[in-house]
Amino acid sequence: MDKRRYFTRKILNALLTIVLIASFNFVLFRILPGDPARLLVPKGRFSMDAMAKQRANFHLNKPMWEQFVYYWKDTVQLKFGDSFAQKRPVAQVVGERIWPTVLLVGTGTIIATAIGLVTGVIAGWRRNSKFDVITTNSGMVMYSMPTFWVCLIFIMIFATWLRWFPVGRMYDPGVVYTSWFSQFTALMHHLFLPAFTFAITYMGEYHLIVRSSLTGVMREDYVLTARAKGLSDSNVLWKHVVPNAMLPTVTLVMMNIGFVLSGAILTEAVFNWPGLGLLSYDSMVQRDYPVMQAVFLLGSVAVIVANLIADIMYYYLDPRVKA
Amino acid sequence: MIPPRLRTWIFVWTPIAWLVVTLITYPKNRPLRTGFVHLLGGFFVTPSVGNYAAWVPLFLAIALGAYGIVKLIRQAQPSPFPWVLIAAAAESALWFVAASGLFRGHFDLSGKNTSLAWLFQTVLIVLIGAAVYTWGAANPERAELTVWNARQTWQLYRSNWQGMAGLYIMLFFAAMALLAPFLADHAFLDPTAQIGAPFAPPTLAYYHWFGTTEQGMSVLAEFIWSARISLVVGLFATVISTILGASIGIMAGYYHGWFSEVLMRLTDAFLVIPWLPLAMVLVAAWGQNYGILVLIIGITSWPGTARVVRADALRVRELQFIERGRAIGSSNWHIMQKHILPNVFPLVFANTILVVAIAILAETTLSFLGLGDPLNFSWGTMLHNAWDSGAAGLPAWWYLLPPGIAIVFVVLAFTFMGTAFDEVLDPKLRKREQSGGRPDEGPDRLLPLGGGVGGSEGLAEVPGGGIWAGPADDWDPHNDTGGRA
Numbered sequence: 112m113d114k115r116r117y118f119t120r121k122i123l124n125a126l127l128t129i130v131l132i133a134s135f136n137f138v139l140f141r142i143l144p145g146d147p148a149r150l151l152v153p154k155g156r157f158s159m160d161a162m163a164k165q166r167a168n169f170h171l172n173k174p175m176w177e178q179f180v181y182y183w184k185d186t187v188q189l190k191f192g193d194s195f196a197q198k199r200p201v202a203q204v205v206g207e208r209i210w211p212t213v214l215l216v217g218t219g220t221i222i223a224t225a226i227g228l229v230t231g232v233i234a235g236w237r238r239n240s241k242f243d244v245i246t247t248n249s250g251m252v253m254y255s256m257p258t259f260w261v262c263l264i265f266i267m268i269f270a271t272w273l274r275w276f277p278v279g280r281m282y283d284p285g286v287v288y289t290s291w292f293s294q295f296t297a298l299m300h301h302l303f304l305p306a307f308t309f310a311i312t313y314m315g316e317y318h319l320i321v322r323s324s325l326t327g328v329m330r331e332d333y334v335l336t337a338r339a340k341g342l343s344d345s346n347v348l349w350k351h352v353v354p355n356a357m358l359p360t361v362t363l364v365m366m367n368i369g370f371v372l373s374g375a376i377l378t379e380a381v382f383n384w385p386g387l388g389l390l391s392y393d394s395m396v397q398r399d400y401p402v403m404q405a406v407f408l409l410g411s412v413a414v415i416v417a418n419l420i421a422d423i424m425y426y427y428l429d430p431r432v433k434a
Numbered sequence: 435m436i437p438p439r440l441r442t443w444i445f446v447w448t449p450i451a452w453l454v455v456t457l458i459t460y461p462k463n464r465p466l467r468t469g470f471v472h473l474l475g476g477f478f479v480t481p482s483v484g485n486y487a488a489w490v491p492l493f494l495a496i497a498l499g500a501y502g503i504v505k506l507i508r509q510a511q512p513s514p515f516p517w518v519l520i521a522a523a524a525e526s527a528l529w530f531v532a533a534s535g536l537f538r539g540h541f542d543l544s545g546k547n548t549s550l551a552w553l554f555q556t557v558l559i560v561l562i563g564a565a566v567y568t569w570g571a572a573n574p575e576r577a578e579l580t581v582w583n584a585r586q587t588w589q590l591y592r593s594n595w596q597g598m599a600g601l602y603i604m605l606f607f608a609a610m611a612l613l614a615p616f617l618a619d620h621a622f623l624d625p626t627a628q629i630g631a632p633f634a635p636p637t638l639a640y641y642h643w644f645g646t647t648e649q650g651m652s653v654l655a656e657f658i659w660s661a662r663i664s665l666v667v668g669l670f671a672t673v674i675s676t677i678l679g680a681s682i683g684i685m686a687g688y689y690h691g692w693f694s695e696v697l698m699r700l701t702d703a704f705l706v707i708p709w710l711p712l713a714m715v716l717v718a719a720w721g722q723n724y725g726i727l728v729l730i731i732g733i734t735s736w737p738g739t740a741r742v743v744r745a746d747a748l749r750v751r752e753l754q755f756i757e758r759g760r761a762i763g764s765s766n767w768h769i770m771q772k773h774i775l776p777n778v779f780p781l782v783f784a785n786t787i788l789v790v791a792i793a794i795l796a797e798t799t800l801s802f803l804g805l806g807d808p809l810n811f812s813w814g815t816m817l818h819n820a821w822d823s824g825a826a827g828l829p830a831w832w833y834l835l836p837p838g839i840a841i842v843f844v845v846l847a848f849t850f851m852g853t854a855f856d857e858v859l860d861p862k863l864r865k866r867e868q869s870g871g872r873p874d875e876g877p878d879r880l881l882p883l884g885g886g887v888g889g890s891e892g893l894a895e896v897p898g899g900g901i902w903a904g905p906a907d908d909w910d911p912h913n914d915t916g917g918r919a
Contacts, residue, residue, distance in 0.1 A: 120821075132706065135703070139716075251846060255841075256844075257799060259821070261706055263825075263826045263834055264834060267826045270827075271827055396804070398718060403718075414706040418706065
């Protein structure tokens with residue numbers, strides 16, 4: 112398949128899926144039982160005026176198809192209305208939460224990928240060795256552990272008993288940092304525990320995937336050929352096996368980066384980390400529907416974009432796609 | 435005549451099934467001392483139609499009756515099998531009428547009429563056992579094959595230590611869930627039932643084994659009763675997810691063209707929806723109870739199954755006997771049901787067990803976020819309470835560890851079982867096909883002997899190995915669980 116056709120196809124698919132999801136988002140927040148305007152007015156400040164205002168804001172007084180048109184107009188302009196809890200535009204509320212999440216998930220993913228890749232490659236290369244048995248079984252245990260439980264246990268051990276790390280948040284409340292360096296160290300100090308917990312829950316999955324795809328590649332004919340040519344073990348492993356085994360891993364890592372939001376909700380909620388995950392948890396507790404809507408849409412779009420990037424990377428990494 | 439082994443199975447499994455059903459419907463508020471007496475006496479927990487339990491007999495009646503009537507119409511040689519099924523359907527219909535109180539204003543089964551419900555339950559189980567018996571007697575060859583296959587699969591499964599470990603762990607927690615009424619008095623879950631000071635550490639007294647909660651309640655009692663909800667939600671959600679995923683996957687794999695394309699777009703769209711925010715929105719909007727939770731987990735977890743099943747259905751579709759079936763004029767529905775489904779079934783089965791693990795984790799996650807049923811305990815709810823009350827800062831390790839460890843064990847058990855079944859049911863067979871043993875492999879991939887099975891004489895030589903007897907040297911390319919040595 113030639114390059115342009117492949118890319119157009121992938122991009123069109125992604126756009127189509129985004130349109131589908133956005134329409135689903137429209138439907139989702141309108142199949143909620145009861146009058147949507149009622150849901151959109153914060154509890155306790157209920158009045159006819161407020162309802163009428165929200166109706167007008169969200170065009171709920173128009174027929175359905177017109178609402179749909181307005182929904183698209185607003186969505187494209189990133190106008191999601193005002194947050195109930197913070198009484199500010201949703202785009203602003205969501206915008207300032209993106210950076211902490213990217214920091215947390217980015218650090219966590221780097222740790223998880225690095226460790227998972229190395230252990231996965233070694234375990235797959237030396238199958239059924241003691242190292243393989245230990246790492247693979249602990250990988251399965253990590254995979255089975257609920258994220259939030261790991262967070263709680265780590266808080267209990269490292270924050271309560273050992274007092275090595277603070278319990279949560281990005282910075283200690285009320286502290287003014289004198290220099291950017293002390294601010295940076297404080298940030299790292301606060302970041303370590305959440306990022307490490309996040310990494311632990313993904314490490315097992317990466318290990319298992321790398322290991323099984325490595326095993327699959329090692330049975331291929333070209334690996335046998337490479338061995339028959341008399342190449343050294345490390346040469347076969349790093350030049351012939353690993354590059355091919357990385358392909359499924361790329362998809363998985365990209366997919367998980369796309370799931371930033373749902374992945375981080377639990378970690379952020381337990382650690383009080385002021386990112387998108389905590390925002391979506393708080394907005395759920397406070398029934399802050401406009402924020403929920405925006406976060407849900409953003410989360411889905413992130414996955415689709417990440418998938419698209421994975422597809423594009425695939426084109427350059429895997430020559431078979433070009434064929 | 436009915437194969438002797440099937441007969442033995444019926445006589446063993448009917449009482450076990452009866453015991454399980456009886457334990458599932460055992461009332462929460464029965465005093466421990468009289469428990470066993472009441473177990474024999476029977477009961478019906480939820481007498482009103484509003485409760486889900488009353489709907490179970492109705493669905494059973496519809497399913498059994500429909501199947502029985504179809505069998506009756508299509509049956510070539512006469513056998514009592516459909517009649518037994520229809521009798522079972524009539525009995526469950528009667529049960530529904532009684533349980534729902536349609537007879538008169540309020541037909542209350544909870545009081546002195548408990549033995550009536552127990553009677554319905556018992557008769558139904560016996561009738562289903564009888565139905566299997568008559569089916570076996572009417573189709574001895576098929577029964578023989580089924581029994582032989584099940585045994586063969588079990589033999590292979592037994593040699594997989596991870597699968598067996600998973601099975602034992604699962605049985606342990608299932609037993610705990612089923613026997614909950616005898617292990618811990620449900621009265622201890624009442625918010626007013628304090629047994630000690632808040633956050634009291636464990637002592638040797640039975641209900642103090644795991645210490646107390648922030649309200650001074652017994653962690654042990656909560657822990658035991660939580661097993662029920664966690665397992666039941668996981669299992670029911672898996673049923674929904676598997677039915678959706680398998681049927682969509684099979685259709686997407688079998689059909690060509692736009693229909694398949696639409697199904698795959700739908701699957702992709704569901705695959706990219708972040709399920710946790712979606713579930714949070716839905717639970718917030720629809721209310722918090724376990725029916726909703728099951729539904730949400732079910733409809734958000736099917737795309738993975740659909741993709742896997744589709745890939746396998748694509749492979750099966752190209753096999754020769756499908757083409758042959760189409761050439762002699764079989765309908766699409768017939769081919770999908772009789773040829774594609776049995777061929778992808780091993781995969782679906784192994785996948786189902788893996789989905790249970792995911793569903794249990796999902797339930798726990800939602801409950802942890804405070805979206806669970808406020809009236810019942812699950813492991814996730816316990817951890818939510820622990821988190822809310824700051825147990826990690828105390829640190830009240832006795833409150834955090836038991837539910838978490840239980841979740842890890844249960845999820846691990848189902849993952850082990852799933853991968854073990856995947857190994858047992860899948861790769862060897864696939865390898866055999868690739869090596870071209872028989873070019874036109876029959877429809878039932880689970881039947882390794884194909885057409886050669888007529889009676890029990892032919893079978894006697896095979897058990898314990900035959901075709902699959904090769905040592906576990908190199909045939910496990912899909913084994914990503916390691917450590918079989």
